Amino acid sequence: MDSDIRELYQQVILDHHRHPRNFGELDSPDGRAEGFNPLCGDRVNVELKFDAEGRMEHVAFTGQGCAICTASASLMTECLTGKTRAEGEALVEDFRDLVTGTRDAEPGDAEERLGKLAIFAGVREFPVRVKCATLPWHTFHAALASESGRVSTE
Amino acid sequence: MTTTQLPGLLPELEVIRADFPILERTLAGGLPLVYLDSANTSQKPQAVIRAVDGFYREHNANVSRAVHALGSEATEAYEGARGLVAGLLGAKDPREVVFVRGATEAINLVAQSYARPRLSPGDEILVTWMEHHSNLVPWQLVAEQTGARVRGIPMDDRGVLDLHAYEKMLGRRTRVVAVGHVSNALGTVNPVARIAELAHAAGAAVVVDGAQSAAHVPVSVQELGADFYAISGHKAFAPMGTGALWGRLALLEEMPPWMGGGDMIRSVSFEGSTWADVPAKFEAGTPNAGGVVALGAAIDWMSAIGLDRIREHEEDLLRYGTAALADVPGLRLIGTAPDKVAILSFVLEGVHPHDVGTILDREGIAVRTGHHCAQPVMEHFGVPATTRASLSVYNTREDLDALVAGLQHVRQLFG
Numbered sequence: 001m002d003s004d005i006r007e008l009y010q011q012v013i014l015d016h017h018r019h020p021r022n023f024g025e026l027d028s029p030d031g032r033a034e035g036f037n038p039l040c041g042d043r044v045n046v047e048l049k050f051d052a053e054g055r056m057e058h059v060a061f062t063g064q065g066c067a068i069c070t071a072s073a074s075l076m077t078e079c080l081t082g083k084t085r086a087e088g089e090a091l092v093e094d095f096r097d098l099v100t101g102t103r104d105a106e107p108g109d110a111e112e113r114l115g116k117l118a119i120f121a122g123v124r125e126f127p128v129r130v131k132c133a134t135l136p137w138h139t140f141h142a143a144l145a146s147e148s149g150r151v152s153t154e
Numbered sequence: 155m156t157t158t159q160l161p162g163l164l165p166e167l168e169v170i171r172a173d174f175p176i177l178e179r180t181l182a183g184g185l186p187l188v189y190l191d192s193a194n195t196s197q198k199p200q201a202v203i204r205a206v207d208g209f210y211r212e213h214n215a216n217v218s219r220a221v222h223a224l225g226s227e228a229t230e231a232y233e234g235a236r237g238l239v240a241g242l243l244g245a246k247d248p249r250e251v252v253f254v255r256g257a258t259e260a261i262n263l264v265a266q267s268y269a270r271p272r273l274s275p276g277d278e279i280l281v282t283w284m285e286h287h288s289n290l291v292p293w294q295l296v297a298e299q300t301g302a303r304v305r306g307i308p309m310d311d312r313g314v315l316d317l318h319a320y321e322k323m324l325g326r327r328t329r330v331v332a333v334g335h336v337s338n339a340l341g342t343v344n345p346v347a348r349i350a351e352l353a354h355a356a357g358a359a360v361v362v363d364g365a366q367s368a369a370h371v372p373v374s375v376q377e378l379g380a381d382f383y384a385i386s387g388h389k390a391f392a393p394m395g396t397g398a399l400w401g402r403l404a405l406l407e408e409m410p411p412w413m414g415g416g417d418m419i420r421s422v423s424f425e426g427s428t429w430a431d432v433p434a435k436f437e438a439g440t441p442n443a444g445g446v447v448a449l450g451a452a453i454d455w456m457s458a459i460g461l462d463r464i465r466e467h468e469e470d471l472l473r474y475g476t477a478a479l480a481d482v483p484g485l486r487l488i489g490t491a492p493d494k495v496a497i498l499s500f501v502l503e504g505v506h507p508h509d510v511g512t513i514l515d516r517e518g519i520a521v522r523t524g525h526h527c528a529q530p531v532m533e534h535f536g537v538p539a540t541t542r543a544s545l546s547v548y549n550t551r552e553d554l555d556a557l558v559a560g561l562q563h564v565r566q567l568f569g
Contacts, residue, residue, distance in 0.1 A: 001563050002183065005516050009509070009567055018504075040508055041525050041538040064538050066506035067568075126512060 007122035008129075009067065012075075017067035022060045022077035031146045035063075035139030037131055042069050046139040048080075056080055056088060059140070066132050068123065073136035075117055085144060091117075092137050099123040099133045164467045164547070170459065171548050173199040185518035188556045193338050193497055193544030194522050195388045196369055198452075202391055205451035209444040217443045218417055218434070232443050235450030236433070239398045242453050243364075243383060244374030250406065252399040252433040253446050257365035258288040260384030260399035261332070263436060264361050265292040267412040268382070268405060269330050275301030279330045280323055280358070282307040282315055282344070283534055284337040287527040289363040293332055302329070306530065313340035313489040313531075317348065324356040331358050335373070335383075336366035339528040339542070340489030341472075341497030343371060350379035359405070365389055369546065370468060370495045372461040375400055391456065392449035395442050406432040413438040464547045468496040471545050475554040482561045488540050496545035499526070502561065505568045507541040513567065514541075514560045521557070 029047035036043050042065035051057040059077040063070075076095075080088050094110045095117055101124035111118065123133045164170065171177055174197045180186055189197060209231065215224035217232045233248070240248040254260045269279070279293045283306045290304070297304045307320045324331075331353040336343050350360040359381040367373055369390035375383045382405075387396030401409075411418055411429050415438030420428040429435045456464065475498050479485055484503030502510055511523035522542045525532045532538060543557055 001513070001567065002516050005513055005567070008512070014568065039524065041529075041532065042508075043538070066508035068509070069506075129508070129512060132508060 004125045013071040016071035016074040020074040031143040033142035046143045068132040072133045188519040190543040191520045192546035201451045201455045202448045205448035209447045231447045235446045238450040238453040252436040256397035257384040257386040262292045265296040267409040273300035273302040277302040277329045278327045281332045313342045314491045328358040332361045334363040339526040339531045341494040342491040343493040346378045387449040391452035393445040396445040396449045415439045472496040478558045499540045499542040507539045510541045517560045
């Protein structure tokens with residue numbers, strides 16, 4: 001097996017694929033969206049709830065997808081918990097830059113913000129899989145925009 | 155090139171493989187290509203590549219429009235290919251062959267030109283559950299336009315059509331029965347002759363999607379009892395953007411043109427126009443003449459081997475592959491009909507087909523992953539997607555060994 005494959009399917013990714021965190025639905029979410037990749041049939045629903053201070057106290061997902069998509073969704077929900085809307089939006093940008101390979105050119109504290117999400121850097125070697133990794137993030141972005149439980153499709 | 159006899163396979167297999175330049179290329183890291191995606195598109199033999207090249211080098215001119223020498227040569231080659239398609243499908247008359255861009259266009263033509271004027275609200279179009287979207291969506295469109303209804307003919311868990319259910323669905327409102335000769339997602343070879351017999355008894359026309367059959371099973375439209383038969387050139391060793399619709403002459407003659415333009419008319423004035431005879435009536439605009447000539451070359455190439463022998467070779471691969479995949483832990487075949495072509499669609503427990511596809515790709519193995527443009531099939535089997543290895547005459551048992559080894563690596567990684 002080649003090294004790119006091992007880089008892509010790291011243990012952390014495989015672990016989140018097998019045991020996704022925050023998998024399920026929320027009671028009366030503040031935002032909700034459904035993401036669908038018609039090319040491969042991957043489906044992700046993201047729900048979120050804000051606390052009184054405007055921080056996301058819960059981000060959860062359901063759906064069906066490949067290891068990259070599921071692990072991305074799972075790690076995303078962990079990383080977004082406790083963040084504000086603006087921080088969440090910034091992370092969407094950082095993540096997209098990371099997996100499309102545009103991040104290297106850009107200095108700043110993106111690396112620090114990304115934290116353990118950095119393991120998705122291997123995706124850039126597999127351009128056809130970038131959409132698998134970004135689908136949960138696009139869906140989260142749509143969920144933020146949906147606000148009051150209104151479903152919007154990516 | 156030496157000819158080596160491989161057990162149970164075509165004696166000239168190495169010669170056949172050597173006809174395909176792409177099979178000689180290597181991928182990143184010097185890996186040989188193991189091409190198992192022929193149901194998606196077939197690779198092209200030298201004869202086909204040369205035919206395209208030869209057309210544009212030597213004979214390029216617009217067909218049926220020019221009095222000069224090149225025009226006659228191009229027209230002759232183009233019409234020659236029509237005769238070859240008629241021969242391939244066992245058609246009585248080359249005029250029954252209409253050149254189109256592919257099977258999708260052929261089916262849309264039938265839906266719009268044959269079915270649409272004949273459909274009234276409440277009429278029914280029967281389509282099987284295993285159809286490719288290209289033999290489903292055109293019917294949904296025409297149903298929307300006319301108030302007709304599309305109904306699905308069910309299948310069992312092997313991917314075999316339920317003919318009893320089908321027989322009960324047929325009635326006086328049935329106008330069209332649309333069926334794939336071979337399922338792209340499951341490999342099932344459908345009993346088209348029986349389906350057609352029952353449809354005709356009910357007064358319905360039979361439209362057969364032959365996209366997956368032309369390169370793999372002998373076809374006789376007469377024996378099948380079809381009214382229309384659609385083929386796709388690119389799945390049968392010919393260039394993309396080529397295909398043909400075969401239709402019964404009497405039906406084609408009754409049908410109005412589908413597209414208007416050059417070369418499909420008898421006379422045109424501002425008061426109105428009259429149409430050319432079939433098949434020109436359905437071939438508006440400049441066709442993909444070079445591609446069509448190469449489609450003829452592809453048919454010659456297939457005929458030289460013989461569809462019977464191609465089928466035999468692929469049956470051997472199917473048996474071998476089915477047995478080999480049974481040894482992969484957690485693998486479930488999707489599509490286990492007794493009558494199948496060499497399509498192995500499967501799911502691997504705990505691993506999404508996309509991940510399977512990526513890992514196999516890094517070993518040089520090209521398979522298709524996804525819903526194969528057959529979402530109702532995926533729904534029936536309760537899976538979002540499958541991995542599909544689809545074989546052709548140029549494949550070997552070693553290709554299947556490589557697939558199984560690749561799947562063992564997937565298992566190692568995913569546990």
